[in-house]
Amino acid sequence: MKTSAESYHFLPTGHSCSNWRLHMAAVATPSLPNQNKLPSFSSRIPAPIVLLQMCSNFQEVRQVHAQLVVSGLIERPINGGRLLQAYVTVSNFNYALSTFDSISNPDVFAYNTMMRGLILSKSPYHALKLYSRLLLDGLKPDNYTYTFVLKACSQVNALFEGREVHGRIIKAGIAPDTYIHSSLINMYSSSSDGLVCAERVLAGFSEDNTLAKNSLISGYLSQGQVESARKMFDNLVAKDDASWSAMVAGYTKNGMYAEALVIFRKMLSSQVSPNESALVSSLCACANLGALDQGKWIHAYIDRIGARISVTVGTALIDMYAKCGSIENAYEVFRKMPQKDVVSWGAIISGFAIHGRAAKCFELFDDMVAGGIHPNEVIFVGILSACSHAGYVETGYKYFDQMVHHYGIKPSIEHYGCMVDLLGRAGRLAEAEGLIMSMPELPNSVIWGAFLGACRMHSDVRRGNLAFKHLTDLEPTSGDRYKLAGIMFANAGEKENATKIRTIITDNDLETTRGVSSIEIDGVVHEFVAGTINHSRHKEIYRMWERVNRLLEIHELEICIPF
């Protein structure tokens, strides 16, 4: 470490040394973390180092950092590594990086800790660079180094580099432990080509290793090989929470939502308490199924076990309630969340957008910005789709402009989709067409589909024909596109074209879909198809629905225990 406080320039740019000294004086005195819980002072370890291990947030680490500088303890190289570690554990990666830079001769521990920080902050490329620097420094990588570098490789699908690391591990004669094994499997199974190697790695390890087996299960699932994963999972003797949650997450990721809920239920009946990942995945499955009762049950379960609602779980709850049609519950969860990140704001804004509450979306957007959270591209998808549902063309333009020029976000195809939809619905077809032509990338079927829908709505056969031509190129087998065009021609009185299209649909046996909505009663999902009025039990369902509403008012969550 640098030897004096004056030359100690670890702070991010904008802080001068004199400011730092003043600041140190201000923070060094007030409440330090849990001083009363300190172990006895007979210990040889200096008090600030003990404190460092007890820090649970950034402010505390910074205070102890100040003490380390004042006491000169920072000058011992080992303490520099400890400080770095503390910044990584409280997820302040800028301070971690500055601390690392201020260490003059970082040892393997410092390198490992910094690599871990870079992986946690989703900078795997930097972690890989640091690994090369470690080798250039002539240091000898250890088991931790290999675990982290393999993790970085799997994050960027660097199969080639990963193989090289694998070779180096073998050549170095390191005895690979369970962690290295599971990291190798993760690395190889980040691409479908590597799965065979992953299987071989597992086969070459004699001990029973649940960690590595879980990794291979996740690998199969990430490559869509659900059957292989399930087989391996069923044969697993010691299933831990990670094994279960890998299955729940894997089913959800592969769109098999019902299976995800079934295995989640099995997890609970096997007396394994679900971890955060399993809760989030199963809530995601509920959201996609519209299974409000099951979602509410999971919410009640979380409350019952007294788990603190984390940002991640809270966000998954918001999304579930919003997608299951219960925006009020979503908003309640949102308001009660002690911490929110940009994803939580995105979930609630998109939720209100789905429900057509544009004004509320704008209000939330302002609150978010006022709270110092920087909107990302997803926030604008929510805002623009709210504009389009409400028909606010000028507001939509305003936000689109703000996104590009004020926030420097490059519009994605989804943003263009919202704008085309917005302009098209409002009948401003020439503007919509101009926007499509100005797009930097090639318009996809979503864009042309929205445009065709708008042309049909406003009986613009010339432009509609253009959209239809593009759609037949992009999606030649989608019956829906032909159907829409057929309706457009029929409405415009062009009977010849309309019948031509109808014969295309029947001759080629193209499938068309109909609008479907569903409600869930007593754990069973009932579907209603647009245009049909005689669902076999619709009267009964209506009566049950009324009863459910009454019950909900009386006991809130008590009725939903489907498991």
Place this chain on the structure above:
DNA sequence: GTAGGGTTAG
């Protein structure tokens, strides 16, 4: 003398 699963949310 400090350490490492999996990873979901818009």
